[in-house]
Amino acid sequence: MSALLTLEEAQARLLALAPQPALTRSGVAIAHGAFLAEDLLAMRTQPAADLSAMDGYAICGDxxxxxKGTWTLVGESRAGLPFDGALKxxxxxxISTGAHVPPSGISVLIQENAHVDGDTISLAPDEQAPEDGRHIRKAGFDFTKxxxxxxxxxxxGPAQIALALSAGHDTILHRExxxxxxxxxxxxxxxxxxxxxxHQIPASNGAMIAAMLQPFTGLVENLGPVPDDMDALAAALDKADGHILITSGGASVGDHDLMQAALKAWGAEIDFWKVGIKPGKPLMVATRGKGDERQVILGLPGNPVSSFVTAFLFALPLVKAAIGDPxxxxxxxxxxSAEALPAVGTRREFLRxxxxxxxxKRAASQDSSALLALASSNCLIDRPAGSDAxxxxxxxxxxxxxxG
Incomplete structure (x- = not known):
């Protein structure tokens, strides 16, 4: 019997098969979650001119x-409406925050430190003139063209969207x-x-997996649930015409585990099957078609916790790789650890x-069907194979x- 693939080996083989959807351009404002398909260069300098960082008075000389310490007021510079001319x-x-500092303006005297008498501006008692450059955001200090x-x-993300817009970009290039x-x-x-x-169980795996992938994938079409029947599986598989197909259940070797046989009859080629992890050993990866038409198939176990864990470790990275996440x-x-944990055997364990x-600490139950314990968990504890207690x-x- 061949050795089980390690987690890292299985992940590397799967990600090497990740589909490459077409490149597209989207408006920056609606590009949240997209991964840039090219370096983004500034189309403009920010700020484009020296700007005031405070409300007050842009002064020239001492x-x-x-x-000394007294200046004659000759106008106003407002954000969007700069003073027309240079200071002597x-x-x-x-001047207001964000407004252009006129040419020859050497610093900004903030309004709290100024005494105003008509058109005469002087230092308030016990205040000193600001040093050169004080309260001025120099042109290009953020970025340059x-x-x-x-x-x-x-x-x-939100900050990257703001930066791209500020740098003069209306659209970005990314993968669909x-x-x-x-x-x-x-x-x-x-x-x-x-x-x-x-005698039934509500089908939940498809909705669970779709919810996990939704932030990173496009339309997630749920083709199930499908009974353990070759004709029914064939009919469902014929509807799977996208980049990625994720199956849940039927990937083992029991009398009624028909997924492998159905996939092979559909034209899929098994790349690997079984990984040395717990839960999730009967994980399967296959492909169908060639080149740009190739579909990637990821077969997850049917037990809901096993399906969740393997979706987190494999399906989520697969769709993220497909949209350009490096x-x-x-x-x-x-x-x-808030508790003692036992030593680990030959399979890597992921405890809820x-x-x-x-x-x-561990969740109340580690059974691979325990959804209540899964829903109360917020992490997986990684216990590598052979780990000591x-x-x-x-x-x-x-x-x-x-x-959630």
């Missing part, structure tokens, strides 16, 4: 002739979100959760856990989850 020695203009402001692979199909199988499944008979795999953080920010207070790696 004061009027014979009246001993002159100043009223031609500068790379965001690198290829950057995910567009992959079209994804989800198919959960099993004769015990029913789509009618409110009218579930004793680092699609989840990243661990380390916290102290509850983290309070500083410590972590963990004492209370020892650091352990965890992966944070988003459960």
């Amino acid at each position: 004061g009027a002739s014979g009246a 020695d001993g002159q100043c203009v009223r 031609g500068q790379t402001i965001l690198g290829k692979g950057t995910r567009m 979100k992959p079209y994804t199909s989800v198919l959960d199988s099993g004769s015990e499944l029913t789509q009618f959760a409110a009218d579930c008979q004793p 680092e699609p795999l989840p990243k661990p953080t380390y916290v102290k 856990g509850v983290c309070d920010g500083a410590t972590v 963990v004492a209370i207070g020892q650091l352990v790696p965890i992966f944070h989850l988003e459960n």
Whole structure:
């Protein structure tokens, strides 16, 4: 019997198959979550001119002739309405935050430190003149035209959207979100959760997986539930014409586990099957078609917790890689264990856990069908194969989850 693939081996092989949807351009304002397909260079300089950082008076020189610390008010510079002209020695203009500092303006005297007497502006008692450059945002201090402001692979969040717009971009280039199909199988499944008979189980895996992937993928079409029947599976698979197909259930080798056979009959080629993790050993990866028409198929276990864990470790990175995320795999953080943990056997274990920010403990149940315990968890505790027992207070790696 061949050795099981490690998590890293399986993830690397899957991500090497990630589809590459077409490149497209979208308006920056609606590009939240997209990954840049090219470096983004500034189309303008920000700020384009020296700007005031405070409300007050832009001053020139150390004061009027014979009246150090006193300036003559000659106008106003407002945000969007700059003063027309340059300042001469001993002159100043009223200025608001964000307004252009006129040529020859050397600093801004903030209004709290100014004494106003008609058109004469002087230092308030016990105040000193601001040093040169004080309260001025110099032209180009944020970025300059031609500068790379965001690198290829950057995910567009609120701050990145604001930066791209400020740099003069109306659109960005990114990959389209992959079209994804989800198919959960099993004769015990029913789509009618409110009218579930004793011999049935409400189908939940498809909706669970779709919700997990939704921020990173396009339309997620749920093709299930489908009974354990070759004809029914064939009919459902014929509807899966997108970039990615994710199946749940039927991937093992029991008498009624028909997914592998159905996929092969559909024209899929199995790339690998079985990974040395718990839960999630009967994970399967296959492809169908060639080149740009190739579909990637990810077969997840049917038990809901196993399906969730493998979707988190494999399906989520797959769709993130497809839209251009250069680092699609989840990243661990380390916290102290609030309880003793036993040694680990030959398969890497992912325990459902509850983290309070500083410590972590296991959820009440680790059974692969326990949805109540899963829904109360906010992380996975990573226990590599062969790990020694963990004492209370020892650091352990965890992966944070988003459960709603």
